[in-house]
Amino acid sequence: MKSEILKGHLDVLVLRVLEDGPSHGYRVIELLRTRSAGTFDLPEGTVYPVLHRLERRGLLSSSWTTGAGRRRRVYSLTGPGRLALAAGRQDWAHFTVAVGAVLKEAT
Amino acid sequence: MKSEILKGHLDVLVLRVLEDGPSHGYRVIELLRTRSAGTFDLPEGTVYPVLHRLERRGLLSSSWTTGAGRRRRVYSLTGPGRLALAAGRQDWAHFTVAVGAVLKEAT
DNA sequence: CTTGACACTATGCGACACTAAGTATAGAAT
DNA sequence: ATTCTATACTTAGTGTCGCATAGTGTCAAG
Numbered sequence: 001m002k003s004e005i006l007k008g009h010l011d012v013l014v015l016r017v018l019e020d021g022p023s024h025g026y027r028v029i030e031l032l033r034t035r036s037a038g039t040f041d042l043p044e045g046t047v048y049p050v051l052h053r054l055e056r057r058g059l060l061s062s063s064w065t066t067g068a069g070r071r072r073r074v075y076s077l078t079g080p081g082r083l084a085l086a087a088g089r090q091d092w093a094h095f096t097v098a099v100g101a102v103l104k105e106a107t
Numbered sequence: 108m109k110s111e112i113l114k115g116h117l118d119v120l121v122l123r124v125l126e127d128g129p130s131h132g133y134r135v136i137e138l139l140r141t142r143s144a145g146t147f148d149l150p151e152g153t154v155y156p157v158l159h160r161l162e163r164r165g166l167l168s169s170s171w172t173t174g175a176g177r178r179r180r181v182y183s184l185t186g187p188g189r190l191a192l193a194a195g196r197q198d199w200a201h202f203t204v205a206v207g208a209v210l211k212e213a214t
Numbered sequence: 215c216t217t218g219a220c221a222c223t224a225t226g227c228g229a230c231a232c233t234a235a236g237t238a239t240a241g242a243a244t
Numbered sequence: 245a246t247t248c249t250a251t252a253c254t255t256a257g258t259g260t261c262g263c264a265t266a267g268t269g270t271c272a273a274g
Contacts, residue, residue, distance in 0.1 A: 109229095110229095111230070132221070133222080151221080151223090155221095178221075179220095180222075
């Protein structure tokens with residue numbers, strides 16, 4: 001599967017994963033992989049920049065935790081983040097309907 | 108709706124439209140718009156390059172027709188084009204399942 | 215004779231997923 | 245002890261592709 005098809009959709013997926021509670025980058029990667037049954041097995045170089053970008057936009061907030069000796073940056077959904085997630089869900093629904101309409105077999 | 112979400116999906120849509128028979132660029136644009144109920148209202152600067160790219164890849168073939176005084180380049184699906192369309196359909200199905208799995212509300 | 219739909223071409227930009235390379239800790243295996 | 249593996253984060257650079265923009269030209273309607 002080509003990688004461009006993810007373009008523009010990754011943000012929503014990340015926001016969705018964080019909707020269930022704060023988590024750190026590495027765990028976000030794992031969650032995306034397991035929840036998608038292996039389809040979204042994303043390299044770190046893909047996910048971390050997304051996290052940074054979303055934080056810069058105010059959709060996430062982060063803080064360092066040095067709990068188990070390992071330093072982790074834990075991300076949480078912000079208010080705007082929740083709004084963006086809701087909007088993203090709608091966009092996705094709309095998008096799939098449109099693609100489905102074009103793609104559907106001729107009768 | 109952000110425009111990046113189309114990335115990587117446009118090729119399949121164009122191939123699908125041409126599955127119903129050859130047509131020229133402008134008409135492809137119209138078909139995408141009407142079949143998607145207005146969602147995919149794409150500028151020429153988006154669609155023509157796609158057509159050229161798909162032809163370069165051998166998925167389409169084209170020929171000039173100067174029928175009504177107006178010169179038109181008519182595109183047809185090739186054999187490889189049909190295969191690519193089939194693959195693209197499958198990719199789309201797979202992709203939506205995966206996104207759906209991640210996006211679905213917590214129980 | 216101007217407006218608007220039709221029809222195609224070309225240049226360049228910006229967003230973003232990904233590659234690749236690097237840093238660093240903890241626990242298990244040899 | 246040491247090496248390997250998994251964990252955990254960073255960043256510079258690359259390539260693709262949708263889109264903006266601008267330009268060319270035909271044709272019918274008013």
